[in-house]
Amino acid sequence: MPQGSFGTITAFNDFLGSFEDVTWAATSVDLNGGWFMVSVNEGTLQKVVDEDGGIIQFLTDTGDNDNVCLLSGPYRPSNGPLTFEARFKVADDISNTAIYAGFTETMALGTPVMPAEFATATMTYNGSGGMVGLQWDSDATTNAWRALAGDGGAVANSANYGSNGTTATDAAVANEYDIVKVVLYPSGRAEVWHEEELVASGQTDLTVTDQFYACLMLENRTGAALEFEVDYVFAEGVRDWSVD
Numbered sequence: 311m312p313q314g315s316f317g318t319i320t321a322f323n324d325f326l327g328s329f330e331d332v333t334w335a336a337t338s339v340d341l342n343g344g345w346f347m348v349s350v351n352e353g354t355l356q357k358v359v360d361e362d363g364g365i366i367q368f369l370t371d372t373g374d375n376d377n378v379c380l381l382s383g384p385y386r387p388s389n390g391p392l393t394f395e396a397r398f399k400v401a402d403d404i405s406n407t408a409i410y411a412g413f414t415e416t417m418a419l420g421t422p423v424m425p426a427e428f429a430t431a432t433m434t435y436n437g438s439g440g441m442v443g444l445q446w447d448s449d450a451t452t453n454a455w456r457a458l459a460g461d462g463g464a465v466a467n468s469a470n471y472g473s474n475g476t477t478a479t480d481a482a483v484a485n486e487y488d489i490v491k492v493v494l495y496p497s498g499r500a501e502v503w504h505e506e507e508l509v510a511s512g513q514t515d516l517t518v519t520d521q522f523y524a525c526l527m528l529e530n531r532t533g534a535a536l537e538f539e540v541d542y543v544f545a546e547g548v549r550d551w552s553v554d
């Protein structure tokens with residue numbers, strides 16, 4: 311029986327607060343609302359004042375593979391369903407961009423690495439842990455959003471997600487918002503949504519007793535800074551009430 315009143319763990323940031331024109335350090339930065347960020351090299355954090363609703367811009371550093379990663383967690387899906395949702399856009403050059411949105415078990419906080427990358431026609435699942443989410447990578451021969459599930463450096467349940475992911479209908483467009491929602495259930499089943507489209511769903515074969523971060527990440531694919539604008543990020547999990 312629960313010992314308290316707050317079984318649901320909720321992390322939400324609508325970026326309505328004060329975010330001054332500052333250069334973030336190449337370490338973790340608290341964004342409030344249960345979210346923080348890490349990056350490869352420094353960048354600039356600033357409020358977008360010509361749009362309503364609270365928008366924050368992460369301007370990456372200028373090197374190829376420099377990145378910014380927004381994180382919340384960790385959460386354990388065996389306790390109850392995990393939900394991730396974010397609304398974001400690349401304001402300038404979508405043609406030299408990689409994006410990951412969803413859940414990931416492995417995340418090097420000192421030097422963050424994209425959980426999954428797509429080059430030419432092949433998906434690469436980085437790290438030793440599990441992941442489920444939606445991915446965009448301009449290194450692909452054919453650019454597309456791709457839903458994926460991976461574990462241990464390989465696809466997790468290719469029947470439901472495909473070794474090279476499952477392609478969404480709509481592509482990413484520069485300066486146009488995308489909404490991504492990912493749900494991971496205690497059974498290991500997941501749903502990956504882009505806008506109103508259910509891109510992929512079904513059993514992932516992920517280990518649900520593992521811990522996962524909610525993750526929104528952008529990485530340069532050329533030697534130039536990118537303007538990553540985020541409207542909101544949301545994550546929700548369930549507390550472990552078990553008594554040791």
